[in-house]
Amino acid sequence: MAHAHKLEIFRGLLKFKSNVQKIWGVLIFLSIVTTVEVALGIVKPHALTHSHILGMKLLNWIFIALTLVKAYYIAWDFMHLRDEKTALRRVIVWTPVFLICYLIFILLFEADYIYNVYKDGFVTWNF
């Protein structure tokens, strides 16, 4: 069983000598991202909580982006997706991504509609 590992991350910016070294490198990167997340969550910079993009706080978009970055490195380097064939990788990644995006789109729009019904529906929910 020949196991060729691709030993570079960040599109070749960082090259590792061995697979073990790459694993530790990814751990350091993931720890840094988590630390940034927690720090942002505790500090809650005013500039990020008071600007909104697409109806959500900028801070929340940053959290989601950082989460996807972490998910990428867990899947690519820990679950070895980087070393799998392109077709297998695409099937594994894009099938759930498509379905989940669809679900998010449909349910969040519906939830916002219900929120407006509760708000403007001439019914009191707080008594």
Added chain:
Amino acid sequence: MDATVTTGTEDSVWGGGNRPLGASYGKMMMWFFIISDALTFSGFLVAYGFSRFKFIESWPIADEVFTHFPFLHGVDAPMYYVAFMTFILIMSSVTMVLAVDAGHNMKQKKVILYMFLTVIGGLIFVGSQAWEWATFIKGDYGALETKAGRILQFVDAETGKRAALADFTTELPEERVKHMSNEGIWFQSEGYKTSFSLNEVVEGFKANPNILIRTEQLNDEGEKTVLDRAQSLAQINNAVQVVEGANLIHNEYGNRLFADFFFFITGFHGFHVFSGVVINIIIFFNVILGTYERRGHYEMVEKVGLYWHFVDLVWVFVFTFFYLV
């Protein structure tokens, strides 16, 4: 185990041993399972998003709910413990991937060590989650619930900090007995008896002018609205019961759905971690017994590794959507 696919005759295609997409049967099936499980978790998390968007103006703030750290009583430590748990899980993911790597190099001793560390990491995580649950269920300040099911919390007007029920309630000479099934012909069972009766809390509130009510409603600053004294006195008449801690029906932190989703999503994830630990232990003993050494490859460790990393992956999302966002 080298590929036998390319000959193209019917015999070898249907004869077994094929590795479509370069992945063995076992690994492929693990990926099938992971994708379906990922969709299940997405369903839960999106349902959480649904409820949250529905009550976007009154959803509890996670930082104010999860503020405890073991052995640090009364210290306000929002999210530190969850961050610690996240780190533990990522760390055990790393030892797992190191075990897989050692397996590729057929180093049995190293696989044993790394599998052991992975199991320990998993156990620490499950233990932490149990502690987190216990703290959540116990509650800290206590609150009142109104007829509409809204939660009224209390704030000290001078310090601006949350006030616990015990800080201001007046003891009244009244007896309140918990409903039990063996008493009375007709009864209504109840889950728990609160430390104070509704009357005691209301009287105590009226006697302490520096206590204000905090509602679920979020203001423009993204903080919970604190009513002034006159509004508070009007609002307290709507209260119908005392709530301490959280269960599936009532919770003192705010919207009831928050506790339901907390128990359901972290519970389902915790169950995954638990089963992961069990599977890891089985594989750990197989490695010690030399099963994979005799088989000639450690692919089983790799398959279990995929599952374990998936559990970590899910936690990354749960952490974001439950604690950060």
